[in-house]
Amino acid sequence: MIKGIHHISMKCARQEDLDKVKEFYIELLGMRLCREWESGIMIDSGCGIIEVFTNGEGERSIGAIRHVAFLTDDVDEIVQKVRSAGYTVFIEPNDRVIPSSPPLPIRMAFCFGPLGEEIEFFCEKA
Numbered sequence: 079m080i081k082g083i084h085h086i087s088m089k090c091a092r093q094e095d096l097d098k099v100k101e102f103y104i105e106l107l108g109m110r111l112c113r114e115w116e117s118g119i120m121i122d123s124g125c126g127i128i129e130v131f132t133n134g135e136g137e138r139s140i141g142a143i144r145h146v147a148f149l150t151d152d153v154d155e156i157v158q159k160v161r162s163a164g165y166t167v168f169i170e171p172n173d174r175v176i177p178s179s180p181p182l183p184i185r186m187a188f189c190f191g192p193l194g195e196e197i198e199f200f201c202e203k204a
Contacts, residue, residue: 084127090134096130106159148199166189184202
């Protein structure tokens with residue numbers, strides 16, 4: 079019945095915030111704008127959509143969803159680009175093994191996005 083995640087939704091209140099969203103996700107991370115309408119946009123991440131509505135109150139809080147994780151082949155390269163663009167990296171690139179069955183070796187890092195959202199860059203290691 080479920081085929082996957084179609085989109086993740088965020089809200090912003092000002093055109094300035096929407097411009098920052100476009101700059102971060104499209105220009106910096108290389109995603110593609112796939113739809114735009116009067117009160118929102120959709121950005122294609124390659125395996126799911128980021129939907130941003132422009133009717134938000136500007137209030138930021140952490141709810142049940144803690145972060146969005148983007149799959150990448152090079153965590154360090156993306157973190158360098160994000161940091162160079164002035165975004166805060168709050169967990170530096172590091173190697174970990176998720177103690178699952180079987181164990182999952184990864185490289186990961188976290189930053190804050192243009193709306194204060196937590197973003198993980200995630201690479202499964204062979």
